[in-house]
Amino acid sequence: MKLFTKYWITGLVLVSVSLWGCEDYSEVTLPDTQLNIEDITYVAVGNSITAGMQHDALYQQAQEYAYPALLARQMRVESFEQPLISSPGKSSRGRIEVTNLQTLQTTRNPNQGDLVNANIGHPYHNLGLPDAELSDYLNNQNTLSNRSLHPLIINNGNPQQPLSSIHEAVAQHEPDLVTFWLGSGDMLNYTSSGGLRPFTDPQSFATQLNQSITAIESLDDPITVVMNIPSIQSIPFATRVGPTLSNMLQAQQGVPGLVVQKTFYQENQAIGASENRQPAALIDTPDLANPDSALVLLTAQDFLPLLGTTANQQGFQAIKSYWLNFLVEAGVITQNEAQGMSTDQLEQTLTDFTIAQYEDTFGSVAATQFAQQYPGFEFDQPFGFSGQNPFPNQFVLDANEISISSTVTDIYNAQIAQVGDVQVDMHKLFDDILKNGYNHPTLDKPLTANIGSLFSLDGVHPSNHGQAVITNKIIEYINDSEGADIPKVDLRQIPRGIPVN
Amino acid sequence: MRKLLLLFTALFIVNTSAKAGGFALYEASIRANGMLGAFSAYADHVSTIYYNPAGLSSLDGFHASAGATFISPSSKFRGPLPHSKKEYEMVDQTFTVPNAFASYQIKDGLTAGIGVYAPFGLGTKWPENWVGRDEAVHTELTSLFINPSIGYTLPDFGIGKIQVGAGLQMAVHGEVTLSRAVTDFVPEGDFRLEGSLDEPAYGYNAGILYTPTDLLTIGFTYRSEVETKYSGNAMFSNLPESGFPSGVNGSTTLTFPSSWVAALNVRPAENLTFEVDYLHWGWSSYDKLAIQFDRNIPAFEDLPTYQQSTQTLSRPRDYKDTWQIRAGVEYQNIGLPGLTVRGGIAFDNTPVPDKTYDPTLPGADRTLFSAGATYAVTPQLSVDVSYIYIRFKERKNTSSMTGFDGVYNSKSHLPGIGVSFKL
Numbered sequence: 045m046k047l048f049t050k051y052w053i054t055g056l057v058l059v060s061v062s063l064w065g066c067e068d069y070s071e072v073t074l075p076d077t078q079l080n081i082e083d084i085t086y087v088a089v090g091n092s093i094t095a096g097m098q099h100d101a102l103y104q105q106a107q108e109y110a111y112p113a114l115l116a117r118q119m120r121v122e123s124f125e126q127p128l129i130s131s132p133g134k135s136s137r138g139r140i141e142v143t144n145l146q147t148l149q150t151t152r153n154p155n156q157g158d159l160v161n162a163n164i165g166h167p168y169h170n171l172g173l174p175d176a177e178l179s180d181y182l183n184n185q186n187t188l189s190n191r192s193l194h195p196l197i198i199n200n201g202n203p204q205q206p207l208s209s210i211h212e213a214v215a216q217h218e219p220d221l222v223t224f225w226l227g228s229g230d231m232l233n234y235t236s237s238g239g240l241r242p243f244t245d246p247q248s249f250a251t252q253l254n255q256s257i258t259a260i261e262s263l264d265d266p267i268t269v270v271m272n273i274p275s276i277q278s279i280p281f282a283t284r285v286g287p288t289l290s291n292m293l294q295a296q297q298g299v300p301g302l303v304v305q306k307t308f309y310q311e312n313q314a315i316g317a318s319e320n321r322q323p324a325a326l327i328d329t330p331d332l333a334n335p336d337s338a339l340v341l342l343t344a345q346d347f348l349p350l351l352g353t354t355a356n357q358q359g360f361q362a363i364k365s366y367w368l369n370f371l372v373e374a375g376v377i378t379q380n381e382a383q384g385m386s387t388d389q390l391e392q393t394l395t396d397f398t399i400a401q402y403e404d405t406f407g408s409v410a411a412t413q414f415a416q417q418y419p420g421f422e423f424d425q426p427f428g429f430s431g432q433n434p435f436p437n438q439f440v441l442d443a444n445e446i447s448i449s450s451t452v453t454d455i456y457n458a459q460i461a462q463v464g465d466v467q468v469d470m471h472k473l474f475d476d477i478l479k480n481g482y483n484h485p486t487l488d489k490p491l492t493a494n495i496g497s498l499f500s501l502d503g504v505h506p507s508n509h510g511q512a513v514i515t516n517k518i519i520e521y522i523n524d525s526e527g528a529d530i531p532k533v534d535l536r537q538i539p540r541g542i543p544v545n
Numbered sequence: 546m547r548k549l550l551l552l553f554t555a556l557f558i559v560n561t562s563a564k565a566g567g568f569a570l571y572e573a574s575i576r577a578n579g580m581l582g583a584f585s586a587y588a589d590h591v592s593t594i595y596y597n598p599a600g601l602s603s604l605d606g607f608h609a610s611a612g613a614t615f616i617s618p619s620s621k622f623r624g625p626l627p628h629s630k631k632e633y634e635m636v637d638q639t640f641t642v643p644n645a646f647a648s649y650q651i652k653d654g655l656t657a658g659i660g661v662y663a664p665f666g667l668g669t670k671w672p673e674n675w676v677g678r679d680e681a682v683h684t685e686l687t688s689l690f691i692n693p694s695i696g697y698t699l700p701d702f703g704i705g706k707i708q709v710g711a712g713l714q715m716a717v718h719g720e721v722t723l724s725r726a727v728t729d730f731v732p733e734g735d736f737r738l739e740g741s742l743d744e745p746a747y748g749y750n751a752g753i754l755y756t757p758t759d760l761l762t763i764g765f766t767y768r769s770e771v772e773t774k775y776s777g778n779a780m781f782s783n784l785p786e787s788g789f790p791s792g793v794n795g796s797t798t799l800t801f802p803s804s805w806v807a808a809l810n811v812r813p814a815e816n817l818t819f820e821v822d823y824l825h826w827g828w829s830s831y832d833k834l835a836i837q838f839d840r841n842i843p844a845f846e847d848l849p850t851y852q853q854s855t856q857t858l859s860r861p862r863d864y865k866d867t868w869q870i871r872a873g874v875e876y877q878n879i880g881l882p883g884l885t886v887r888g889g890i891a892f893d894n895t896p897v898p899d900k901t902y903d904p905t906l907p908g909a910d911r912t913l914f915s916a917g918a919t920y921a922v923t924p925q926l927s928v929d930v931s932y933i934y935i936r937f938k939e940r941k942n943t944s945s946m947t948g949f950d951g952v953y954n955s956k957s958h959l960p961g962i963g964v965s966f967k968l
Contacts, residue, residue: 070939072623072630072952105731117628131731145788146843486948531627536948539679539728544785 077119078529081220086121087169088112089181089210090225090271093514094172095197096126098500098507099140099543102174102193103133103157106500106541109508112170112223114515118530119221126170127197130157132543134193140501141545150501151545165201167213173197176210177229178249181256183209211259222260223518224464225271227253227456231449235276236504238341238438239307239445246315246455257463269522270464272457274474276449280495281503282339282441283478289340289348290333301328302351302428304338305437308405309444316451318444321406323398323418324434327442337443342503344439347428354433355387355423363427366436367394387423395420466525473517482513486536496542508541567802567828567864567896568667568686568906573644573660575612575963578931579917580873581889583820586764586810588708588754590965591646594660594694597752597766597808598710601656601696604648608658611645612929612963620669620907624951625676626943633677635907636670644963654698660712663688665801671904678726680949681905682735688773688801689718692750705757714748714771721775721797723836723905727784734784738795738836740777747771748801764808770830771801779838788844795836795858803827816877824871828864828896835859861946864896873915883921887931890914899944907953909940919965926966933959 088094088111095102096110107113107126116124132139138152173180173194179187188194188209195206198213207213214222230244244252260268276282293299303326311319331337347366350359367390368382376397377385385393399418403411422432441449453471461467477498481490491497491509498510506514512533519530574592577584587593588600591608620635648658667686671677694712719742727734752766779795808822836858845855873889891913897906917931937955944950 069954072626072941074630075627103731120628142785143787145785147787534948537625541731542729543731544788 074120075531076529077531078527079119079221083123084119084121084221085169085217085219086112086116086119086124086221086223087214087217087219088115088172088223088225089214090172090223091176091229092172092174093228093505093511094223094225095170095174095193096172096511097174098502098505098541100137100500100502100505101133101135101139101153101157101543102129103131103139104128104160105131106133106508107170109511109538109541110170110172111511111515111518112172114512114533115223115518115530116169118515118519118533124169125161125164127168128160129196130160133157134196136192139543141543142501143545145544148496153543153545159196159203163202167200167207167216168197169217171198171210171213173210175229176226177233177244178226178252178256179244181210181226182252182259183211184252184255211256214260215263218264219266220264221267221269223269223271224257224260225470226256227460228273231273231276231453231456232504234452235282235339235441235445235449236341236343238436238440239442239448240438243449243452246452246459249456250459253459253463267466267522267526268464269466269468269518270460271468271470271518272460273453274471275453276339276441277335277446278471278474278478278493279504280493280499281342283335283493284495284503285342285344285348286335286338286340287333289344290329292348293329293332299329299429301326302332302338302340302440303327303431303434304428304440304442305434306442307437307445308402310405314451315455316447318447320444321402321414323402324431325442327440336446339441339446341439341441344435347435347439351428351435352426354426360423360427363423363433364390370436370438371397391421391423466521468518468521470514470517473514477513482509484535486534491535496540501542508538509535512538567826567831567867567908568665569802569804569826570642570664570666571824572614572616572642572933572959572961573662573664574610574646575614575644575929575931575961576610576887576917576919576965578614578933578959578961579887579889579915579919579929580820580875581871581891581913581915581933582824583808583822583871583873583889583891585752585766585806585820585822586754586762586808587818587820588762591648591658592644592660593696593710594646594648594658594692594712595644595662595664597754597764597806598658598694598696598712598750599708599752599754599764599766601648601658601694601710602654602698602708603696604656604658605650605653607647607649607968608966609645609647610929610963610965611643612961613644614642614931614933614959614961616640616642616957616959618668618955618957620904620953620955622671622675622677622904622907622951622953624949626941626950626952629676630952631676633672633675636672638668638670640666640668642666655695657693657695660690660692660694662690662692664690667906669905669907673726677904677949679728680903680947681725683722683724683737684905685720685722686799687718687720688716690771691715691717694750705755708754708756709752711749711751714750714768716742716746716748716771716773716801718742719773719775721777721799727781730784732783734789735782737780737782738777738797739780740775740796743774743776743796746773760812762808762810764810765806766808767805768803770803770827772798773801774798779836781842784844789842790840793842794839796839797834797836799834800830802830816879818875818877820873822869822871824869826867826869826896829866831862831864831896833859833861833863860901862901863898864901865898867894867896869893871913881920883927885919887917887919888915889917895940899942900946902940902942902945903947903949904953907940907955909937909953909955911935911937925968926964929961929963929965931959931961933957933961935959 096107098106138154234243425433428435481492483490573595584596588603593600644662665688696710699707724737748769748771750768776796781789810820841855871891921927935957
């Protein structure tokens with residue numbers, strides 16, 4: 045028995061020691077993305093969405109969830125670098141931050157962040173440049189210098205050494221994969237100004253696009269993924285305020301709608317423009333909630349409480365200040381002249397400017413006739429409810445401007461569909477999201493096309509979740525087109541990232 | 546008396562941790578540790594109060610023991626899958642799990658005793674800036690039970706010796722800490738709940754031992770559920786007051802699971818004892834972890850629907866019932882008079898399903914190995930030592946409810962030391 049006991053104990057010890065020793069720690073293998081490119085170099089070209097701007101600012105916590113960063117992460121491209129900016133980031137007006145989570149009250153944080161990863165010795169891989177237009181890519185027209193963040197983002201690894209074009213940065217990388225999402229800015233310039241600023245001429249757009257993509261393909265024939273342009277009717281910046289205003293006016297008896305200053309147009313079917321000879325027109329209350337009839341931009345919000353205000357009422361100074369600034373920006377008056385201008389003088393100057401615009405569009409003879417009938421500006425009339433004190437054009441896209449935006453966007457997109465290796469239909473994605481939100485079996489509830497859900501507080505830029513949805517759409521297209529197997533982003537693991545104050 | 550009670554309690558308020566099946570700690574006695582807790586049919590030590598109170602009636606005179614097991618767990622996470630396999634390591638910590646037992650024979654065949662131990666505990670701490678910080682940063686649960694018991698040997702019916710025993714489980718102290726980052730906002734905030742046991746909670750344990758011959762003892766014991774409620778401060782830091790009000794109190798209810806053990810103890814030769822225990826845990830009682838706040842937390846409005854309301858922070862747990870097999874051997878007077886050595890091996894299934902698996906408790910199926918020894922310094926006093934090594938099976942999770950997937954590797958070292966005394 046003693047012998048048995050000895051063997052038993054010895055056996056137990058041996059088994060224990062052997063099992064003890066063989067600890068599980070196996071190599072973790074990640075799924076093969078099937079891209080068949082060793083150590084892939086990926087470069088992203090685009091505007092503020094590509095850069096990762098959110099809440100009207102470019103800052104690190106948002107940049108980390110920009111679609112290029114997420115795409116690089118999903119492809120496991122470790123070399124991908126972005127020009128990261130410390131919180132609260134770079135912003136011309138200050139980052140929008142929530143001050144009350146219940147009422148969604150916001151404020152602007154005027155502080156500015158700094159570049160945290162300068163001097164990396166080569167251009168960044170994320171070349172998303174806020175406000176960029178297609179012409180900036182090759183910069184043949186020297187438009188790049190108009191972008192305030194150009195030296196910070198498009199440089200040779202140091203903001204002191206800005207590059208002369210975005211393409212120069214791309215070329216230095218000799219990329220295997222390029223995502224190219226420019227063109228939105230060419231239209232957004234028009235739509236975000238209520239039609240006051242121009243969009244890029246479609247013919248010029250086509251030329252620049254072809255030259256840009258040809259330049260990329262001539263590098264070493266990288267996989268070029270191009271994204272088309274979403275409709276202005278599918279972003280909260282243009283769709284959120286109208287229904288609210290419509291409801292607000294419905295509650296006011298005797299107010300048929302909003303009277304909005306209009307832009308004069310000659311008919312031009314090629315860009316979807318109908319003739320307009322009216323300086324201002326009524327948009328019926330129900331039409332304000334219809335995105336085909338009118339889009340009241342998010343920038344209008346501050347002026348809604350002033351509706352109905354006249355020259356002798358509180359709040360008028362804000363209206364007067366707006367029009368003075370409008371004339372200064374239009375180059376009609378100087379800043380000094382604006383400071384001393386009386387209300388009567390302002391009314392007269394705006395009236396004269398309107399007639400001048402009519403003349404620019406329809407000629408001097410027609411303008412003379414127009415001037416005889418045009419009653420001009422009169423701030424004693426209720427703001428937004430009278431043709432003589434109209435709601436500024438800058439904050440509203442009327443049906444004509446929506447038609448122009450839609451037609452030109454379609455032209456741009458038709459041209460984009462002709463270039464690159466992979467064409468991602470972002471226009472459709474944004475439309476689908478507007479109609480149905482974004483759902484996925486792993487999500488507890490659908491994400492919506494609202495501010496705070498798929499869009500950030502500025503209403504233009506996608507939120508972290510919006511960026512992830514965009515990334516997944518790009519991955520879908522690359523996988524389909526290139527036979528790749530890049531895993532999609534799990535939206536449950538994406539934080540909302542709402543800036544709070 | 547109150548001061549004495551407080552002092553006594555303070556001595557046993559310790560941080561406990563083990564990534565046992567769930568958050569159970571089976572290390573209630575250094576002597577039992579040597580046999581990996583295969584002790585429910587073993588009736589030769591006062592810690593039978595925990596393992597099977599029926600064994601009490603075997604103890605004559607006065608017995609006492611005290612000891613502590615020191616737990617040093619470590620875990621590594623690689624992920625998040627599928628896009629990264631970067632490694633993160635849990636912060637090193639060592640926890641002390643104390644125990645103390647005493648018994649007194651009232652009359653022949655009838656013995657009363659009392660035990661103080663920590664049967665449940667959990668402690669994990671991940672780096673504050675790690676990738677899973679919105680899942681877990683610091684999670685800690687401590688418990689302290691007092692277990693007065695009585696054991697009785699039934700009259701001889703001519704079929705062998707039958708002993709029965711029962712005890713009252715009293716959870717007299719407990720603390721819970723939960724903290725994690727709130728990454729939905731910029732800058733990030735954090736949530737921390739620090740609660741303590743509201744009031745004593747009660748359960749019972751009972752057991753039976755049947756010894757048909759001198760060679761064999763069969764044991765069965767049952768421990769009931771104990772439902773405990775903790776409350777304390779819920780702190781939201783660096784988050785807007787409009788969504789996360791300050792001065793909030795939170796509470797949570799935690800049901801410690803029931804368990805039963807079927808045990809077989811064999812003594813094939815003089816000085817030699819084998820034991821095999823089958824242990825069943827009723828972990829299915831732990832279906833969710835819900836923190837109830839004493840006021841609305843407006844920011845919760847947007848959280849997933851598994852949140853019950855703006856006053857509750859809730860996550861499903863959906864643990865499943867599990868079993869363990871524990872086997873131990875003891876050899877007395879080996880080589881040296883008064884020296885006893887022990888060894889053990891055990892297999893333990895995790896109750897945590899993939900769906901609710903997260904870094905608060907990175908457990909897995911595991912194999913345990915132990916060694917132990919007792920040296921009788923005098924006929925009355927002996928010193929016990931033990932050592933347990935827990936080897937966790939590598940766990941790769943790709944189907945967690947939150948999408949935080951990855952590969953976990955864990956292990957634990959548990960040395961222990963104690964003394965036993967008898968008169």
